[in-house]
Amino acid sequence: MISHAEFTHLTKRAQLELTPSEMAQFHTDLERILTAFARVTEVDTTGISPMVQPGVTTNVLRTDQVQIGLPFTVLEELAPDLAQEHFRVPSLFR
Amino acid sequence: MPVTNHQAVNLALRAALALNCYIHPVSQFARKNYFYPDLPKGYQITQYAYPLAEAGFLEITPPEQSPRRIRIQRLHLEEDAAKSAHNEPWCEPECSYLDFNRSGTPLIEIVSEPDLRTPDEAGLYLKKLKQLLEYIAVSDCNMEEGSLRCDANVSLRITAGAPPGTKTEIKNLNSFRHLKRALAAEIDRQATVLSAGKTIIPQTLMWDDHRHQLRPMRSKEDAPDYRYFPEPDLPPLQINEVWIAQVKTQLPELPQAKLARFQTDYGLRAYDAEILCTDPDIANYYEAVLLSFPADPHLAANWVLTHVLAHLKAIQCSIRHFSVTPARLAELLHLIHDQTITSTSAKVVFREMTQVTTSATQLVAEKNLHQITDENELLPIIEDIKANFPDHVERYRNGQETLLGFFVGQVMGRTKGRANPQVTHRLLHDQLKLN
Numbered sequence: 001m002i003s004h005a006e007f008t009h010l011t012k013r014a015q016l017e018l019t020p021s022e023m024a025q026f027h028t029d030l031e032r033i034l035t036a037f038a039r040v041t042e043v044d045t046t047g048i049s050p051m052v053q054p055g056v057t058t059n060v061l062r063t064d065q066v067q068i069g070l071p072f073t074v075l076e077e078l079a080p081d082l083a084q085e086h087f088r089v090p091s092l093f094r
Numbered sequence: 095m096p097v098t099n100h101q102a103v104n105l106a107l108r109a110a111l112a113l114n115c116y117i118h119p120v121s122q123f124a125r126k127n128y129f130y131p132d133l134p135k136g137y138q139i140t141q142y143a144y145p146l147a148e149a150g151f152l153e154i155t156p157p158e159q160s161p162r163r164i165r166i167q168r169l170h171l172e173e174d175a176a177k178s179a180h181n182e183p184w185c186e187p188e189c190s191y192l193d194f195n196r197s198g199t200p201l202i203e204i205v206s207e208p209d210l211r212t213p214d215e216a217g218l219y220l221k222k223l224k225q226l227l228e229y230i231a232v233s234d235c236n237m238e239e240g241s242l243r244c245d246a247n248v249s250l251r252i253t254a255g256a257p258p259g260t261k262t263e264i265k266n267l268n269s270f271r272h273l274k275r276a277l278a279a280e281i282d283r284q285a286t287v288l289s290a291g292k293t294i295i296p297q298t299l300m301w302d303d304h305r306h307q308l309r310p311m312r313s314k315e316d317a318p319d320y321r322y323f324p325e326p327d328l329p330p331l332q333i334n335e336v337w338i339a340q341v342k343t344q345l346p347e348l349p350q351a352k353l354a355r356f357q358t359d360y361g362l363r364a365y366d367a368e369i370l371c372t373d374p375d376i377a378n379y380y381e382a383v384l385l386s387f388p389a390d391p392h393l394a395a396n397w398v399l400t401h402v403l404a405h406l407k408a409i410q411c412s413i414r415h416f417s418v419t420p421a422r423l424a425e426l427l428h429l430i431h432d433q434t435i436t437s438t439s440a441k442v443v444f445r446e447m448t449q450v451t452t453s454a455t456q457l458v459a460e461k462n463l464h465q466i467t468d469e470n471e472l473l474p475i476i477e478d479i480k481a482n483f484p485d486h487v488e489r490y491r492n493g494q495e496t497l498l499g500f501f502v503g504q505v506m507g508r509t510k511g512r513a514n515p516q517v518t519h520r521l522l523h524d525q526l527k528l529n
Contacts, residue, residue, distance in 0.1 A: 013319050014319075015129065052122040052143075052144065052324045052330060053122070053324055053326070053329060053330060055329055057329045058120075058329050058330050058331065058332040059098075059329070059331060059332055060097060060098065060328070060329050061097065061098050061099070061100040061103065062097040062098070062099060062100065063099075063100060063101070064099050064100065064101035064102070083186075083189075083191065084184055084191060085193075086179065086191035086192055086193050087131075087176075087191065087192040087193075087194065088186075088189050088190075088191055088192075089131040089189070089190050089191075089192060090188065090189065090190070091180065091187075091188045091189055091190050092130075092131065092178060092180065092190040092311065
C-alpha cells in the first residue's frame with residue numbers, strides 16, 4: 001500500500017502537477033500496478049539469471065562514419081530562441 | 095534509432111585494457127531519465143547495472159612518495175549531452191546557452207574510487223590519465239574543447255580513519271587549474287561548515303573561475319530520480335576473448351613501460367625520461383632522432399629536453415609540426431658529437447635551422463662555425479689575452495684559479511664560441527703559468 005504522503009512525494013519527484021481528481025485516480029491506478037508487481041515477486045526465481053532484454057541479438061554495430069545532420073537554417077527555424085549560434089534557455093542555475 | 099558505434103566500443107576497450115580493468119563478457123546500455131535542457135529527448139543512453147568494464151587501476155607517484163594505485167571503479171560508454179555555456183562574456187545573465195553539436199556522440203566515463211587525498215593528487219591522477227589516453231589514441235584530450243572533462247567529488251572525514259562524510263560533486267571542470275582551485279575551495283568550504291558543527295548538504299556544484307567561487311547547481315532534494323532501465327533500442331554488447339585480443343594487439347607501448355625502457359635502454363635519468371615520456375609525440379621524436387643518431391642518447395635527450403622543447407614553447411608549436419625534423423636534429427648532433435662544432439656554435443646553428451630549411455652541415459660551412467682544435471690557431475689568441483689582462487694573469491698565478499673561467503670566456507668571445515673547450519682549458523692551464 002502506498003500512503004497519500006508517499007504518492008504526493010512521487011508526483012513531486014516526477015514533476016507532475018495533478019488536480020485532486022487526477023491525484024485520486026492515479027493513486028488508485030498506481031496501487032493496482034504495485035499489487036500486480038507484488039504478485040510477480042512471489043514467483044520463485046532461484047537460479048534464473050536476470051534478463052536485460054527480451055531480444056536475442058547482440059552486437060548490432062555501425063561503422064564510425066560521419067553523417068550530415070540537419071542544416072543550420074532548419075535548426076534555426078525549429079529553435080524557440082536562438083542567440084550566438086546557441087539555443088538560449090532560462091538559466092540552469094536557480 | 096540509435097546504433098552503437100563499433101569504433102567507440104574498440105576505443106573504450108582499449109582504455110579499459112590500459113587501465114587494467116576487468117571487461118565484462120556482456121554489457122548493456124541503460125536509459126538514464128532526466129529532464130534538462132542539455133538533453134531534450136528526456137533520457138541519456140548510458141550504462142548502469144552492466145558497465146563495459148570494472149575494477150582497474152592507475153598508478154600515480156606523488157612527489158617524494160612511493161607509487162600508489164588509484165583504483166578505477168568502472169569504465170562505461172554513454173552518449174554526450176549538449177555543451178552548455180553560462181559564464182562566457184557573451185552570455186546574458188539569467189540565460190544559459192546550448193550547443194548541440196556534440197550531443198549524441200559517444201564518450202567513455204571513467205569513475206575512480208575515493209583514493210585521492212589532496213587537490214594535487216587529483217591533478218596528478220588526471221594528468222596521468224590524460225597522458226595514458228593520449229598514448230593509446232583514445233582521445234586527443236583537448237580540455238578546452240571538452241574532449242576530456244572531469245567531475246570531482248569531495249568528502250571530508252572528521253578524524254583520520256573515520257568513514258568519509260557526505261560528498262558533493264563539482265561538475266564539468268575543464269582544466270587542471272580549475273580542478274585544483276575548485277577542489278581547494280570546496281575542501282575549505284566543507285571544513286568551515288563541519289567546524290561550525292553543521293552538516294554538509296549533498297549537492298552538485300559548478301566552479302565559476304571568473305568569480306573564483308562554487309555555485310550550487312542543484313541539491314539532492316531537486317536531483318532527478320533517474321529511473322534507469324535497460325535501453326530497449328540497443329541490444330547488449332557481447333565482448334569475447336577474440337575481440338579483446340584484437341584490441342590488445344593495437345595497444346601501443348604504455349607510458350610506464352616506455353619510461354622504464356628509456357631508463358634501461360638509453361641510460362636516462364628518471365626525471366629526464368619522465369619528461370620525454372609525458373607526451374607520446376615527444377617520446378616518438380626523441381626515438382626518431384636516435385634512429386639517425388644512436389651514438390649518444392644523453393646528448394640527444396639533453397637537446398630535445400632543453401633546446402627543442404624551449405623553442406616549441408616559445409613559438410607555441412607542437413613537436414609534430416616542428417620544422418627541425420628528427421633527421422635534421424640528428425645531423426646537428428653528429429656535428430657536436432664528432433667535435434666539428436662546439437655546443438655554443440650548435441646553439442647558433444639550431445636557431446638558424448628553425449628559420450630555414452638548410453641542413454646543419456651547410457649552415458656550419460656557410461657561417462664558418464667549424465670548431466678550432468688546432469693549437470697553433472689558439473695559442474696566439476691566448477698570448478694576446480695574456481698581454482691584455484696582466485693583472486688577471488698575475489692573480490691566477492698567485493692561486494686565484496677560479497679566474498680560469500674568465501680566460502676561457504675571453505677565448506670563446508674572440509673565437510665566437512668556436513674554440514674547442516677541452517683544448518682551450520689545457521692550453522690556458524699551461525700557458526697562464528708561462529711568462
